[in-house]
Amino acid sequence: MTATATTPAAVTPRRPRRKPLGANPLGILFSAPYLVFVIAIFAFPLAFSVYMAFHDYFFTAPGFEADRPFVGFDNFRNVLTDPLVWRSFGNVGIFLLINVPLTVVLSLVLATALNRIVHARAFYRVAFYVPYVTASVAVVAVWLFLFNGDGLVNTLLGPLAPDPSWLVNSGLAMPTIALFVTWKGLGFYILLYLAALQAVPKELYESAQMDGAGKVRSFFSVTVPSVRPATLLVVLLSTITGANLFTEPYLLTSGGGPDGASVSPALLIYQRGIQQGTPDTAAAIGVLLVILVLVVAWLQRRFVGGEGR
């Protein structure tokens, strides 16, 4: 047997010529609108807010020369030595501790119930969705009437009504807001869970039934694990939107009252950046908020579940 030697060059296939715009240049065209959107709406403002946070920055009229020197961590130092900033992060922590678990539990339970009912299904789905699509300003007015000192809730509670009343009670203002936000956003999260529930194979429930599982057991052993990706999504979304809480403390408790008990970082960003003309300190709060949300989201993804789990 004779071995035939060949040179490596003869067997190596010819490398395809690289195209400067990749294998599918048309793809860039299709993705460009979204890329521009992401750059314009997210990346640029985020990068610019980081820039502002490290400078003595304020907005000026076009053509007006103003000195905006680099100040290092001064803005962060100012923010971190401000008790109100710490309080706002504490408040939003309380909010998230109430809002996120409540959102997950209620939306999953209600979605499961809605998935099973046969009659008036569309009506119930719409009913839960209506608060979500209604303007906050209108809904807040209703809640003010409900939770005022002489509102419907206190009338029903009678002697059990809290004093001071809900929205002017330092201990109850933030939980009341958390309750409001949970109620208002529930419809959206129910829809997410409803979509996830459609994908749960019926065979799993039948198998569980064959194994003697009741409805409650099926819920915990089949439904909950099956919708885990949706749960992660609900947890992440409710955390992110909750951390950016603004409208409710602005309108429901009129600027974070009483005595700062419902002030949120986003409300402080608005006060400092827009009302008080110090967007640099506002940006520093914003950067801290972004970091905090990223850490919390990472922890949630780590512990609640994610891809491949």
Next chain:
Amino acid sequence: MRRRTAAVGIAVLGLGALTACGGGGSTGGPIDSRGPIDIWYSNNEQELAWGQQLVEAWNAEHPDEQITAQEIPAGRSSEEVLGAAIAAGTAPCLVFNTAPAAVGQFAKQGGLLDLAQFEGGAAYIEERSGDLAAQYATADGQYFQLPWKSNPVQIFYNRELFAEAGIDPDDPPLATYDEFLETARTIVDSGAAPYAIWPAPTSEFFQIQFDFLPLYAAETGGTPLLDGEDSTFASEEGLAVAEFWHTLYEDGLAGNEKYTGDAFADGQAAMSIVGPWAIAVYEDVDWGVAPVPTSHGMSADEIWTFSDAKNVGLYRACDHPATAWEVLKFATSVEQDGKLLELTGQMPLRRDLAETYADYFAANPDYVAFGEQAARVVEVPTSPNTVAMLQALRDAWSGSVIFGGPDADLRQALEDAAAKFDDLARQP
């Protein structure tokens, strides 16, 4: 790798394009430029009527320097709209609704022109407004606002509810803190109204102008919140005012919840602390008016209060500042001020108001008290940090006076607020 480079390149190009877009908007014209101008005014019915007649009167005489007018665009507040317009270079030449609290900030942003740089500018303002003009000038004599009109804050009371509570509506005892508190208790105890008075107990910075500030001005005989770079309110007078309001809240005589509406107009409170702009709102109420109380009582002609003024700013984005300055003088002439008084019931910030418009006050006796009070009004500081200062004071007020409970340390709260105030006053 190369694809990633391409993506990063596109991103950088995008950022560059966006950054290039950031420099838009008008940088304004030279100070002696003349031509058409645009103005914004408030959107309430009365001021709209005044603004429209102003534009008609000016345009009829100045075909080459026409005014285009519109209401201030809708937003959370006029100040936020104006702040955004300044940054974008889209502010008009004149805004007939510029809040003094925001003027320092607008000036720092380079959004306003110093009116003193127009020939005779400072002299015109000082001649028109007299001694009151000094409150609107910066420490180095710049006028970034023309003091236009005030709404001297006083106590409105519901005559019917007072009569129902057995209080003489023609001479209600409201001059001293003790009298006021006794009257308030009588109203609430009688059930005539759920609360004696219900100023907004909310946390917005400007609310401090409608509870603490009027009474502090009265108690101190017109001392402003800031003297140079030092706050003045952590004093015995400031404490007396705080204790008075604290008693009202603690005794349930003032509401500490947000009211969705006007508590006075709806009969939920028997008194209101507000300026004459509200008369149009209270047309269904049989009201009377009294000066704000002081601890030991003063005669009405000695009492000072908060101005609740709205002024006129001439904005840097204006292409024809010389015309804008002429329009400003025309709009604040004796004739136009008279029309403002007639159409809006608000007080032009003009000295000798009662004498200049004696006929108006004779025909409208409801406004006499406000006309007389307009000579003794206190303004907020002109600092770039005024809003932050007022917010610091408001936060302290909310935490102690309104929601601090019976053991609130009012003195400490005022001292803490004063420390923040002083710190902010020293910042550029």
